[in-house]
Amino acid sequence: MENLAIPTFDIWAIIRIFTLIILVMYIIFAFVITRQVKVMTHTLTLGFEPVVRFLSFFHLIFAILVFVTALIVL
Numbered sequence: 001m002e003n004l005a006i007p008t009f010d011i012w013a014i015i016r017i018f019t020l021i022i023l024v025m026y027i028i029f030a031f032v033i034t035r036q037v038k039v040m041t042h043t044l045t046l047g048f049e050p051v052v053r054f055l056s057f058f059h060l061i062f063a064i065l066v067f068v069t070a071l072i073v074l
Contacts, residue, residue, distance in 0.1 A: 016074045023067045030063040 037056040041049040 023070055027063045030060040034060045
């Protein structure tokens, strides 16, 4: 009876995988925001297009850096 192998799963591995999946979805979301800002700045002329474009690009880069950091840490 002592030699019974009870299958176990690692809950932390599942949490890591879900975290990475959520971060990939967030990168896709940041890319969509960047795309929408590009379309918006071509459509509307408000005077602060470069700032909005920079912020959306910075947001995309930050999302990618967070994912890379999560890959390294997790």
